[in-house]
Structure formats: C-alpha cells, structure tokens
Amino acid sequence: MxxxxxxxxxxxxxxxxxxxxxxxxxxxxxxxxxxxxxxxxxxxxxxxxxxxxxxxxxxxxxxxxxxxxxxxxxxxxxxxxxxxTGTRKRAVLLVTRDQHCLHDLLGRVWTGELPVEITRVIGNHASLEPIVTAHGVPFHHVPFPAAGDRFREQGKVTAFEEIRKLVDADDPDAIVLARFMQILPAHLCEAWAGRAINIHHSFLPSFAGARPYHQAHRRGVKLIGATCHYATADLDAGPIIEQDVTRVDHGDTAADMVRRGRDIERLVLARGLRWHLEDRVLIQGNRTVVFH
Amino acid sequence: MxxxxxxxxxxxxxxxxxxxxxxxxxxxxxxxxxxxxxxxxxxxxxxxxxxxxxxxxxxxxxxxxxxxxxxxxxxxxxxxxxxxTGTRKRAVLLVTRDQHCLHDLLGRVWTGELPVEITRVIGNHASLEPIVTAHGVPFHHVPFPAAGDRFREQGKVTAFEEIRKLVDADDPDAIVLARFMQILPAHLCEAWAGRAINIHHSFLPSFAGARPYHQAHRRGVKLIGATCHYATADLDAGPIIEQDVTRVDHGDTAADMVRRGRDIERLVLARGLRWHLEDRVLIQGNRTVVFH
Amino acid sequence: MxxxxxxxxxxxxxxxxxxxxxxxxxxxxxxxxxxxxxxxxxxxxxxxxxxxxxxxxxxxxxxxxxxxxxxxxxxxxxxxxxxxTGTRKRAVLLVTRDQHCLHDLLGRVWTGELPVEITRVIGNHASLEPIVTAHGVPFHHVPFPAAGDRFREQGKVTAFEEIRKLVDADDPDAIVLARFMQILPAHLCEAWAGRAINIHHSFLPSFAGARPYHQAHRRGVKLIGATCHYATADLDAGPIIEQDVTRVDHGDTAADMVRRGRDIERLVLARGLRWHLEDRVLIQGNRTVVFH
Amino acid sequence: MxxxxxxxxxxxxxxxxxxxxxxxxxxxxxxxxxxxxxxxxxxxxxxxxxxxxxxxxxxxxxxxxxxxxxxxxxxxxxxxxxxxTGTRKRAVLLVTRDQHCLHDLLGRVWTGELPVEITRVIGNHASLEPIVTAHGVPFHHVPFPAAGDRFREQGKVTAFEEIRKLVDADDPDAIVLARFMQILPAHLCEAWAGRAINIHHSFLPSFAGARPYHQAHRRGVKLIGATCHYATADLDAGPIIEQDVTRVDHGDTAADMVRRGRDIERLVLARGLRWHLEDRVLIQGNRTVVFH
Structure with missing residues (x-):
C-alpha cells in the first residue's frame, strides 16, 4: 500500500x-x-x-x-x-515462556510488514525479556501465583489488575495473547471486546482446552492446525479470524506435532493480526467477515 | 444459488x-x-x-x-x-483417450453441480464413446491422421474443419479441451477467444510443452500442478483461470506423478469451468480477474 | 507399479x-x-x-x-x-442418494486407477441405479423404512440383514460407505472390522454427527474438511485413514460448503480406499499407520 | 528427538x-x-x-x-x-538487506528448534548488523562494489575471497544464502558442494532469474512459491530440497506477492535447512532424496 x-x-x-x-x-x-x-x-x-x-x-x-x-x-x-493509515496503530502483547509467536511478530514489526507499534510486552515469566528488549520494546514482568499457592485465586486477580492497568495506559488497537496460556477473566474479555486476539494451537472446534497436540496425537488425526480468534468469555469459542493446518503422519510424536504446529501458529496469528490492524475483520455475532 | x-x-x-x-x-x-x-x-x-x-x-x-x-x-x-441464470449454458467437450477429466465433468453435470448442458463430446479416438453415451450425451468421432501419414497436415486441417462445424452448430458458451492433446489452430483460438478452455497438466509456466510430468520428474520438483487457461494462438501462454498443486516426493516415479496429477487436473478444470460458466472470469490482457 | x-x-x-x-x-x-x-x-x-x-x-x-x-x-x-497384486481385490459400495463419491469411484475403477473390482453397489434408494449400471456394475436396491414407519426399527434390522447377505456373498476386501448415511449396526462393524470404510463429511473430531457443514457454517470456521476412517461401533470415532480440508470464507453459505466439501470428500475417500487396497494401512489401536 | x-x-x-x-x-x-x-x-x-x-x-x-x-x-x-547428534553442527549465513529469512532462522536457533550454532553472519550491507548482534551472533560486513564501479569485477573477486576465508575458518556444515542476492562463483559452489543452501523466491523452474514475483505478476499465475536448493554453478538449477506455494489473486500487486512470498520463503528455507542438518537429504545427481 x-x-x-x-x-x-x-x-x-x-x-x-x-x-x-x-x-x-x-x-x-x-x-x-x-x-x-x-x-x-x-x-x-x-x-x-x-x-x-x-x-x-x-x-x-x-x-x-x-x-x-x-x-x-x-x-x-x-x-x-x-x-x-497515517496514524500508526498500537498493540500490547501478552506472553508466557513460548517465544515463537512473539519472535515472529517482533520480526514483522521490525521489517515494517506489520503496520503497528508494539508499545509493550507483558510476560508472566521473565524469560523472554532479553529477546524483547533486543528489539527495542519495553518488557514488563507480571508474575502469577504458582499452582500450589493457597492465595492463588487472589494472586491472579491482582496480577490481571496490574495487566489491565498496563494495557489500558497504552489504549492499544490490539491486545495480542501470543501464546499467553492464562485464561483472560470475563471482565477483561468484555472490556477489550473486538481487540483481544488469541492464538489457539488447534484447529478449533477440535481439541479445545489444554494440550491440543497431545489430544490430536491420541486421536490419530492426519492434519493439525491453529486458530486465531477474538477472545470472549466463552473460552475457545470466540469469532474465528483465521485458521490453517499442516499435514502430520503416524511417524510424528506429540512433540513433533508441537514443533510442526508452531509454524502454523506463527502464520495464522500474523495473518489474523495484520487483517485486524488493516480493518479487514468485521465481527457479526459469533462469526467474522474478513475482507482479504 | x-x-x-x-x-x-x-x-x-x-x-x-x-x-x-x-x-x-x-x-x-x-x-x-x-x-x-x-x-x-x-x-x-x-x-x-x-x-x-x-x-x-x-x-x-x-x-x-x-x-x-x-x-x-x-x-x-x-x-x-x-x-x-434461467437460460442454461452450453458446452462442447474435446477429448482424446484420457477419460479422467471427461468423466469428472460428466458427473458434475449429472448431479447438477455444473450449470451447463454438454451438447456433445468430440473425440479424435473412439474409445471414450461408451462412457459418454452412458451419460446420455452424443459422441462424435473425428479421426486425426496418424504420425507417419504423408498427408498428415492436410488431414489435420480437414479434421479441425469438421470439429469447427460441429462446435459452431451448437454455439456453445464453452469449448472445453478436456485433455484434448491436439494443438488448436490459430484461427480457431481466434474464433473461440474467451470461450476455449484448456487444462494443461503442469503448473505453468513450468514445463510447458510435451510430457510435463516427465519433465517435472527429471527436474526433481517437490510439487506438481495443473493449469486451467483460455486457449490462445501462443501455446500454453493464454490467460490463466486457475492453478493448483499437490506434493510429490523422491519415491514418486513419473508414472506416479501422472496419477497424482490427474486429481489436480480434474479439480482445476472443474473449478475453472464453473467460474467461467458463472461469469466470474474477466480477461484483462493476458491475465484474468476471477471473482470467487 | x-x-x-x-x-x-x-x-x-x-x-x-x-x-x-x-x-x-x-x-x-x-x-x-x-x-x-x-x-x-x-x-x-x-x-x-x-x-x-x-x-x-x-x-x-x-x-x-x-x-x-x-x-x-x-x-x-x-x-x-x-x-x-496378481489377484484382483473386490469391493462392495453402499450408497444412498448422493452420487459424487460413487461416480468418482466408478470412474477411477473404469480407468484402472483403483486396483479393484466393484462387485456390486447397494443403495437404500433406487435413484443411483442408472449411473451404476451404465458403468457395468450390478445395483441392488434395499429399501429402508421411512422416518414415520411404526415398524421402523424392525425394518432396519431386516434391511441390514439383506445387506449383510449380499455383501458377505462377495467376500469383499473393502465395504465402502460412499455417503451411505445410515448407521452401521455394531455387529456389522464387528464382522467387517478393518474392511468397512466410511467417508465423513467433516474434519473429525470437529462436527461429528449430523449436518456437519451446517455446524461448520454456524461456527464460522475458515476451513472445512472430510475424513476417511474405518467404521467402528463407536460412531465417527474409528481409526482415521486420511483427511483433507479446503478453504471457505464468509461469503460461503452452508449450501456452498456442501458443494465445496464434495470435492474433498471424493479425494479423501479415493485416496483412503486406494491405500487400503494397496495394503498401505495398518491399524494400531484407534490409530493408523499409513505407508505412502 | x-x-x-x-x-x-x-x-x-x-x-x-x-x-x-x-x-x-x-x-x-x-x-x-x-x-x-x-x-x-x-x-x-x-x-x-x-x-x-x-x-x-x-x-x-x-x-x-x-x-x-x-x-x-x-x-x-x-x-x-x-x-x-551429540556434536552440534555449525552454519554460516550470507545475507544482504532482506531480513525476514535471517530473523526467522535466528529465532529458530534461539528456541533450540534448529539444531545448529550460527557461527557468524556475513552481509554485503551493514544494515542487518543490529538484529544479528542482538541475538548474540557475530556479524561481518563484506562490502561489494557498486553497480557503476569500474573495478567491479575485481572487487567482487576480492569480496568473495574474503567471504571464503571467513566461511572456511568455521568449517561449517551449512553455508546458507538467506536471501544473499549475489551469484556465488563457480569455484565456491564447487568447494561448498552439498553444503551451500540457497532460497530462491519462486517456484522453480518457473521464473528463474531476477525479480521472480514481478515475472509471476506479469504472467498472472494463481499461486506463487519458493524453492530451497543446493547452490550449483548452474544458476537456479541445483538439486531441490523443498518447495511450497501460496495462493494469490488478481487483487495482489507485485508488492503484495513479495510480502506473501516472504512467509513461504521463511518456511521453505527453515524446513530445508533443518532436513539438511538432520542428515535427511541425500543428493542423487540433480535430484534429492528427502527422508522426512
């Protein structure tokens, strides 16, 4: 353009x-x-x-x-x-430890392919800080309580409150859950409706929920996929922006599927986010119109 | 619709x-x-x-x-x-011995998927007559002179003249070269411009000319394809309507490629022809606009 | 070969x-x-x-x-x-009214691409008889009781008993449910284990059950698919042989998806059946090893 | 593994x-x-x-x-x-200004997906130095003479001599032309035979040579692609390791094709390189056997 x-x-x-x-x-x-x-x-x-x-x-x-x-x-x-298009859009990324989607988006912004400024990256682990700051983007570590923590629920509420403040301070056009792996509370889905974009590592509605590649391996499917969708309170059921698949066979272990799946996740998220940023996606009920 | x-x-x-x-x-x-x-x-x-x-x-x-x-x-x-759309369109098919595209089109017309009447099938061999007549379509055998024939060029002219008359008598909306394997003379390309549709068994412009699967095998490509295009006097260079590919690997012989390629040829021709019949294809110079 | x-x-x-x-x-x-x-x-x-x-x-x-x-x-x-491979394998096809898979398989056998003899086609409607006999294959009509019939269950038992006799008389290497749309009783799944092959018109495990394209349309997915699998008593859950998908978009109605899906169903069933006939598919628990 | x-x-x-x-x-x-x-x-x-x-x-x-x-x-x-596999392999990357393939490979090495140490990156422009050093990899700038330079040929010889010394000092298992855009001299193709891997931004043999996306746009093809192959003295004709394509339509300008093509280039190069590093690729004449 x-x-x-x-x-x-x-x-x-x-x-x-x-x-x-x-x-x-x-x-x-x-x-x-x-x-x-x-x-x-x-x-x-x-x-x-x-x-x-x-x-x-x-x-x-x-x-x-x-x-x-x-x-x-x-x-x-x-x-x-x-x-x-003369006004640059803004995005905040939420991440955990997986870096493939994050690194891919940072690269696409660096080259100018994605028309957006990543104003900050928020991680619930600190491990991705070096790669984020190497790209000149601020990183914020918001730790989440561990699985055994007796004040876990309260800790999560506090953590999400901190995330909300950080995000809202930037008033972003997109909040990208780039393999964030924490369930967004309903009130944030509501507040960020039509702006919070998730990448799910399965071809939804197949294998919703946890460990989709392991579910896919157990079922013996011949294709695995990924889904980019708007986050809604109804988990893994928001309006789908983009999906794609790749072939697997009997020789692929669940771990191989995880690796192969990463390339699909990267592409599907990058495409979905670009279309969102270019105002190509219109939400109609639980479906999307995507003008390519 | x-x-x-x-x-x-x-x-x-x-x-x-x-x-x-x-x-x-x-x-x-x-x-x-x-x-x-x-x-x-x-x-x-x-x-x-x-x-x-x-x-x-x-x-x-x-x-x-x-x-x-x-x-x-x-x-x-x-x-x-x-x-x-209340007036049914008409098509004439030209074939030789290969029946996969022909059989596929006959089936799609039989089920009503392709909005067209096949008014006749013209073959330069008689071998496909039974399958054509089984579908209730008239078949015409127009023999072509054999390779060694000393009057071959004149024989071809005569054969094409007969084909021209048969085709023009039906005034068809599409003349489909469903693996016809004879080069259409320039004056027929001209007369049927924008109506003569060919299926080429390669991913053009790769492997134009004869025996494309054998060329592809020799080159060691990892994907083979097919191309549906409007026939023009400039052989294999007409406006492309549709293309698709399928994966091959080192285990595939040229014969395997021929077999795998058939499924792509079928689909690509059926899609291209349907789009043509639904007035979705506009020719602009040597390129097409296809409104899906 | x-x-x-x-x-x-x-x-x-x-x-x-x-x-x-x-x-x-x-x-x-x-x-x-x-x-x-x-x-x-x-x-x-x-x-x-x-x-x-x-x-x-x-x-x-x-x-x-x-x-x-x-x-x-x-x-x-x-x-x-x-x-x-010197002994030709045998297959029986079970069909209802949809003819796209049936016609495709008949064509592949006619050309010699599928190494099998179709010994008979059994339909619970008579409408496909002409196209079957046109290909020189015997057709048997085994009517099923209508939805409102008060003796429906008993009628089904009788119909399946007749089908069982017809099928077993041919001792086929494959019993192909080429869009049969009737649920095979558990005892037949058992008796024909590893030989009864079904084509399901969705990308399983998504949209199992009835009217999968309508389910897919409602969910707003961006790809639809088909699955070829061995029939087991656990409906739509048998070992998967092959799957594939095709892209759809917001412009596609459920009816468009049905049409687009047919091309995937045809291909997926033809591939799965060929692999089965060439002894390329080994069942291991609920998964398959497919040696391409 | x-x-x-x-x-x-x-x-x-x-x-x-x-x-x-x-x-x-x-x-x-x-x-x-x-x-x-x-x-x-x-x-x-x-x-x-x-x-x-x-x-x-x-x-x-x-x-x-x-x-x-x-x-x-x-x-x-x-x-x-x-x-x-207990001995880590080594790779040297050659680049010019395009960073999409480079950034992608750096990310895959960073996450451990690609089993290789990138010992150095050599660029004929300095512009990619920051992103390379941000990933902790040494960068060497070897300038090439400009187009108008009257000593251009001699300058190229000198530059390639410097590259040869830098590469050979690392004795790498792979020399990756990650969109290098300079033609490797025959003696280097020879010296690095079976180790020099190029990514060509077209679906070879279509559109060999310069500006393939512009050629593709002009021809009106419906799919564009990329090819990963071993570099040989015969330009764009070396043994193909991997290819893939993506769909384009009449709405895509040549610039859109360049952008879409980047995702295919990235994937095709990453796959080809991983297979090479895992000793999955055997060269037989001008073709490859790739054991997936």
Missing part, C-alpha cells in the same frame, strides 16, 4: 441501495477508491463493507471525513469506523 | 464514480444485489466488476435489462455482458 | 532385530524389494512394516511364500498378511 | 540384500533403531537409506562406529556418512 489511505468499514442491516448510498457519497467527494469489498448475508439480513480511499483524493482530513460520513452511517444504521 | 439471477459483468477504464454509477442504476430499478465484486487495477488503469441481481426484484426481463443498461455501459466504455 | 508384486505387511511388538530378521529372510529368497517402509512407535512399543517384493524375483508363488514366512511371523508375534 | 543418536546415511548402487546387510550389522551391535528409511530408484539403479540409532544402545562411540561400519560401506560401494 503506497500513500495515505482512509479505511471505512460498516456493518448494518441489509437493504436495497446501501452500495449506491455509500458510492454516491464518496463520488460526491471526488474520492478515489483503491479497494472496495461488500458482503451481504441474506439469511442473517446483515450487510458489511470495507472501502479504502486515497487520502490525497478527498478535500478533508480524517476528522472532517468522519463528520461528513456520520449522517450517512446514521441513515444506514449499524456500526462503522474510519481509520487513517 | 437459489432463484433466477441476472449476472452483470463489466470491464472498463478505471475512473472515479464507476461504482456509484452502477449502484445508482441498480438502486433506481429497485434491484436486490445478492453478490457484488469490484477490482481496480490502479497500475493498468482498468476496472472490473461483477454484480448479481435477484431477477424477481427487477421489473423487467433480461432483454429489457440489457437495453436499460446499455447507455450506462456506453458511458463507462469497455466491455460488458448480462447473463440470465 | 509394473509387474506382479507380493505385498507383506506386519504389525508386532517392537524389539531389536526385526528389520534384520525380515531382511535376511527376503535376502535368503533372493527377493528384489521394490518398496519398504518401517515404523516403530517407541512409546506404544509397537512396530509396523510393509515390504513389496517383485514376484518374478522369488522362486515361489504366494501360497508358498505365505508358508515360508509363517515361522518368521510367528517368531515376531503380532499380525501379518501377504497379498498378491 | 530425545537422547543422543547416531545417524547413518548411505547412497549406493542398488542390488539385492543391502537392507539385510545393514540390518544384520546393526542387529549384531545390539543397536536400537529409532528411525529407518529406504529408497530404491529402480530406473536409475541407486539405493539410499538413513538409519537412526540410539547411541546408548551400542557399545561404542561414533569414531568406533565409523570404523566398524567402514568395511560394510566399502562392500556396498557409494557414499556414506555417520553423524553424532
């Missing part, structure tokens, strides 16, 4: 004339549309669109565009958003 | 307001749009769109719709077409 | 020297090994091997080879089998 | 009894075989095998094993090698 763009996304009840209404509005501004996608779910009666406009082609800044578009959106109902 | 639909496709020079123009036209008719896709190739300065309208939502038949849309299309320039 | 082959498969407890024992036996016969594969599951303590011998290289027929190998197999324990 | 292993690979003329000879030798030592793979290319008359032995099961160290196996190998002819 070259040049500054304004990205308009809209989700609203389906009816005749929506495309015409938006297209006329943009034509009226003289806007040059560089990407446009539409989706009507006839069964559910909902409509979704994403339109990308060359910022140089319209005689206003993003704030003015938002004001001008507000009556159109109000007329159509539903939800909308207008982003400006 | 349920119910009758009108499918509008348009390819024209890119400029501001095309979407608004078409959308307003359709909104003016009260048309209910069930699918819409757009593509602007900024570099090449061309625009393409495909819009599907619920026939029951517009107060006119396809002929009237064509008349009403003509001035809009004239204004925008370029090429357009309006199809009516 | 050219020429007649003897295929030896063996599954036994793992210990040192198994490969040496078999290899010495074959070397002693002067056998030319054209394919050999081994798998030791260290965790489970089981070993599996498949060896293919050029029949022309050994001074005995398959019966003699079986006798000669028996003491070796007895020494190693476990189960073994020796097949002769 | 847990525990120390000895890995035996052998490539020799095919004849009866090879498996028995090796298996008897190992059984005689009481060796516990944890992995074994064989491949006979009947057409070419060559045989290849890879056997992995639990080091704890044999009463000798790797040097003694090599001595004991030498007469067996001599008897069979061909080439063999015995590696000890």
């Amino acid at each position: 070259t040049g500054r763009r304004y990205v308009i996304t809209l989700s609203c009840p389906d009816r005749t004339g929506i495309v015409a209404r938006i297209a006329s509005f943009l034509a009226g501004l003289g806007a040059s549309i560089t990407e446009a996608a539409y989706h009507a779910d006839v069964e559910a009666g909902v409509f979704a669109t994403r339109q990308v406009v060359d910022a140089a082609s319209v005689p206003c800044d993003v704030e003015e565009l938002r004001e001008l578009f507000a009556p159109v959106a109000a007329e159509l109902g539903g939800e909308h958003r207008i982003s400006d | 349920t119910g009758r639909r009108y499918v509008i496709t348009l390819s024209c020079p890119d400029r501001t307001g095309i979407v608004a123009r078409i959308a307003s036209f359709l909104a003016g008719l009260g048309a209910s749009i069930t699918e819409a896709a757009y593509h602007a190739d900024v570099e090449a300065g061309v625009f393409a769109t495909r819009q599907v309208v619920d026939a029951a939502s517009v107060p006119c038949d396809v002929e009237e719709l064509r008349e009403l849309f003509a001035p809009v299309a004239a204004e925008l320039g370029g090429e357009h077409r309006i199809s009516d | 050219t020429g007649r082959r003897y295929v030896i498969t063996l599954s036994c407890p793992d210990r040192t020297g198994i490969v040496a024992r078999i290899a010495s036996f074959l070397a002693g016969l002067g056998a030319s090994i054209t394919e050999a594969a081994y798998h030791a599951d260290v965790e489970a303590g089981v070993f599996a091997t498949r060896q293919v011998v050029d029949a022309a290289s050994v001074p005995c027929d398959v019966e003699e080879l079986r006798e000669l190998f028996a003491p070796v197999a007895a020494e190693l324990g476990g189960e073994h089998r020796i097949s002769d | 847990t525990g120390r292993r000895y890995v035996i690979t052998l490539s020799c003329p095919d004849r009866t009894g090879i498996v028995a000879r090796i298996a008897s030798f190992l059984a005689g030592l009481g060796a516990s075989i944890t992995e074994a793979a064989y491949h006979a290319d009947v057409e070419a008359g060559v045989f290849a095998t890879r056997q992995v032995v639990d080091a704890a099961s044999v009463p000798c160290d790797v040097e003694e094993l090599r001595e004991l196996f030498a007469p067996v190998a001599a008897e069979l002819g061909g080439e063999h090698r015995i590696s000890d």
